[in-house]
Amino acid sequence: MKLISKYNRINILLIVVIFVMSSMALNFFVKRTMISELDEALQEIKDRASNYTQKEQKIPVNFTLDDYHIVYAITPNLRQNDLYKTIAHTNHEKNKIQNFRELSYTTNIGQFTYLVKIEKPIEGMRQMAANIINLSIVTLLIVVLFLVVVNRYVLTRLWSPFYKSLEVMDRFQLNKQNDLDFPITSTEEFNYMNAILKRSTLKAGEDYVALKEFTENASHELQTPLAIIGSKLDLLIQDENLSEKQEEKIRSAYTALKRISQLNQSLLLSAKIGNQQFAEKSRISFKQKINEKLNQFQELWEEQIVVNANMEESFVLMNKDLNDTLINNLLSNATKHNVLNGSIRIQLIPGELSITNTGTNQALDSKKLFQRFYKSDQNSRGNGLGLSIIKQICDTSGITINYYYIENTHKFVLSWNYQHMENKNTWPFKP
Amino acid sequence: MKLLIVEDERELSSSICEYLQVENFYCDAAYDYVQALEKIATNKYDCIVLDIMLPSGSGLDILKTLKLNRKEDSVLIISAKNSLEDKVSGLNLGADDYLTKPFNLAELGARVQAVLRRRSFEGNNQVIVGPLKLDIQNNSLMGPNGLIELTRKQFDLLVFFIGNKNRVITKETIVEHLWGDNCDMFDNYDFIYTHIKNLRKKLMAEGCPNYIKVIYGVGYKFELN
Numbered sequence: 049m050k051l052i053s054k055y056n057r058i059n060i061l062l063i064v065v066i067f068v069m070s071s072m073a074l075n076f077f078v079k080r081t082m083i084s085e086l087d088e089a090l091q092e093i094k095d096r097a098s099n100y101t102q103k104e105q106k107i108p109v110n111f112t113l114d115d116y117h118i119v120y121a122i123t124p125n126l127r128q129n130d131l132y133k134t135i136a137h138t139n140h141e142k143n144k145i146q147n148f149r150e151l152s153y154t155t156n157i158g159q160f161t162y163l164v165k166i167e168k169p170i171e172g173m174r175q176m177a178a179n180i181i182n183l184s185i186v187t188l189l190i191v192v193l194f195l196v197v198v199n200r201y202v203l204t205r206l207w208s209p210f211y212k213s214l215e216v217m218d219r220f221q222l223n224k225q226n227d228l229d230f231p232i233t234s235t236e237e238f239n240y241m242n243a244i245l246k247r248s249t250l251k252a253g254e255d256y257v258a259l260k261e262f263t264e265n266a267s268h269e270l271q272t273p274l275a276i277i278g279s280k281l282d283l284l285i286q287d288e289n290l291s292e293k294q295e296e297k298i299r300s301a302y303t304a305l306k307r308i309s310q311l312n313q314s315l316l317l318s319a320k321i322g323n324q325q326f327a328e329k330s331r332i333s334f335k336q337k338i339n340e341k342l343n344q345f346q347e348l349w350e351e352q353i354v355v356n357a358n359m360e361e362s363f364v365l366m367n368k369d370l371n372d373t374l375i376n377n378l379l380s381n382a383t384k385h386n387v388l389n390g391s392i393r394i395q396l397i398p399g400e401l402s403i404t405n406t407g408t409n410q411a412l413d414s415k416k417l418f419q420r421f422y423k424s425d426q427n428s429r430g431n432g433l434g435l436s437i438i439k440q441i442c443d444t445s446g447i448t449i450n451y452y453y454i455e456n457t458h459k460f461v462l463s464w465n466y467q468h469m470e471n472k473n474t475w476p477f478k479p
Numbered sequence: 480m481k482l483l484i485v486e487d488e489r490e491l492s493s494s495i496c497e498y499l500q501v502e503n504f505y506c507d508a509a510y511d512y513v514q515a516l517e518k519i520a521t522n523k524y525d526c527i528v529l530d531i532m533l534p535s536g537s538g539l540d541i542l543k544t545l546k547l548n549r550k551e552d553s554v555l556i557i558s559a560k561n562s563l564e565d566k567v568s569g570l571n572l573g574a575d576d577y578l579t580k581p582f583n584l585a586e587l588g589a590r591v592q593a594v595l596r597r598r599s600f601e602g603n604n605q606v607i608v609g610p611l612k613l614d615i616q617n618n619s620l621m622g623p624n625g626l627i628e629l630t631r632k633q634f635d636l637l638v639f640f641i642g643n644k645n646r647v648i649t650k651e652t653i654v655e656h657l658w659g660d661n662c663d664m665f666d667n668y669d670f671i672y673t674h675i676k677n678l679r680k681k682l683m684a685e686g687c688p689n690y691i692k693v694i695y696g697v698g699y700k701f702e703l704n
Contacts, residue, residue, distance in 0.1 A: 271559035271580040271581055272488050272491065275488075275491050275559075275582065276488060276491045276494065277581075278581045279490075279498070280490075282585065283494055283497055285647045286646055292696065295695070295696045296696060298697065299696060302651065344659065345658070347670065348658060348665050351670065352665070383665065
């Protein structure tokens with residue numbers, strides 16, 4: 049829910065509650081005032097009637113045109129207090145109930161005690177209440193409408209620097225050294241926020257550069273000794289007097305050197321992908337790229353593995369180098385873990401690539417599959433980084449990867465959203 | 480041919496020199512930025528093998544100085560910095576080739592040969608080795624008895640051998656050169672044997688001696704006296 053909606057909801061709820069309460073209070077006080085006015089009037093009538101009865105010692109004549117009634121009735125009890133109460137009479141002519149205010153008291157006229165009741169109709173009370181409620185509702189609606197409009201306008205204006213800052217942050221990329229241009233506002237809080245954002249991004253940028261430099265320097269430090277070892281071995285085999293045993297040892301050293309070099313390369317690549325150093329993306333024809341690889345390796349597979357490709361044209365939006373590594377690792381994985389005279393089946397349709405290879409009769413652990421240094425077979429020649437790099441590339445390229453095991457075959461399915469890719473006419477390769 | 484090896488790691492520098500000096504190459508070594516600039520200013524080299532990360536400066540700056548002074552020395556960059564930007568900026572600055580550490584000396588040898596070839600023949604890429612005449616541009620080979628038909632891979636293999644003649648090259652190095660970095664997915668490199676056998680057969684059929692010697696368990700050697 050948007051901040052403004054949230055704010056409006058609370059605001060309007062509060063206003064409604066206040067209005068209802070104030071209307072009720074208003075209704076109550078107005079009624080009380082009217083009743084007390086009526087009571088005063090009744091008291092006045094009583095005074096006039098008492099004066100009359102005291103002077104004349106007889107019951108006054110009741111005029112029908114008066115807006116009040118006085119009723120005298122003989123009563124045995126003499127009461128000290130005046131009694132006010134509201135009573136209802138049914139008016140048979142108009143067929144409705146009418147409220148009256150009644151003042152009753154006892155008085156002595158002659159030798160008799162009379163109970164005197166003075167009644168005055170409570171007029172316009174109901175009308176008044178209805179008016180108050182109507183007025184309240186109308187005012188309430190106007191106020192709420194006004195508030196919503198004003199809030200929307202004012203809040204939108206007040207919060208606009210916030211949204212601008214958000215936009216700026218959204219454009220922020222760690223791997224691109226760009227100065228963030230936050231809006232300058234007159235709101236202290238936003239300026240404070242912008243200052244913090246600027247400081248944090250700057251710090252993150254510096255850390256990132258330091259990390260990048262560290263990775264590069266570390267790799268440089270490692271590559272140079274590796275290069276020296278390699279070069280010394282290259283020179284060593286030039287010696288014509290090497291014995292077979294010595295040559296065998298040199299071979300082993302070569303193999304180990306190759307492994308450690310590849311491990312170093314893979315770790316470096318993994319770190320680079322993690323650091324988003326392959327952000328530049330382009331539209332790539334998967335079919336074309338896979339075909340290039342198949343041609344490159346065809347004669348190497350020839351004697352060991354049957355490779356079968358069924359491919360439709362399919363595009364993907366991703367980094368060129370990562371695409372290359374992805375295809376390499378997938379094919380390499382399918383080859384390394386294959387069996388003698390096995391097969392690799394490649395199937396490509398728009399938005400989906402699946403690579404199936406024959407292999408061990410045991411499914412891989414789907415939970416650990418993409419973890420670094422996971423090895424299904426501890427004696428495997430691989431360094432256990434191939435699949436984790438595949439997963440990393442998929443994650444950064446918006447590709448989903450799934451693994452299936454079906455009767456001695458291992459299948460990796462890559463799927464991605466290709467809909468938005470197909471509408472471009474700029475692609476030079478005609479499918 | 481005069482080469483300058485700009486490499487701060489003395490052990491690596493000496494290996495490179497030792498490997499390349501087999502032929503008519505004379506190798507000079509510079510171990511830091513200042514030394515490299517001095518040597519470049521006072522000598523003329525056919526090819527400079529240049530490391531980017533040097534103790535007192537960047538190899539790229541040396542490259543800039545070279546180009547600024549219109550020196551025509553060929554430059555081959557060797558560096559552990561295999562990030563794409565470095566490769567692109569190196570080549571943009573006018574380097575002739577780029578090789579990532581760690582590399583095989585045989586690969587470096589072949590690259591240096593290629594760079595020198597491009598430079599000295601200026602497009603007319605003819606290499607004459609004994610009775611063999613290779614046209615690099617048209618991928619054709621003339622033997623003592625006329626044209627020898629080679630497949631693309633066989634031709635590349637021959638060029639690689641000639642670039643490293645009289646030196647032992649491992650099977651792995653050959654496979655890596657011909658098929659790229661990712662051949663480690665294959666268990667055995669026996670298929671290389673077929674290629675070499677066929678190349679040897681074709682050369683011998685055209686009257687060449689057996690140039691390609693098997694160094695058992697290690698690799699091959701293209702022997703030419």
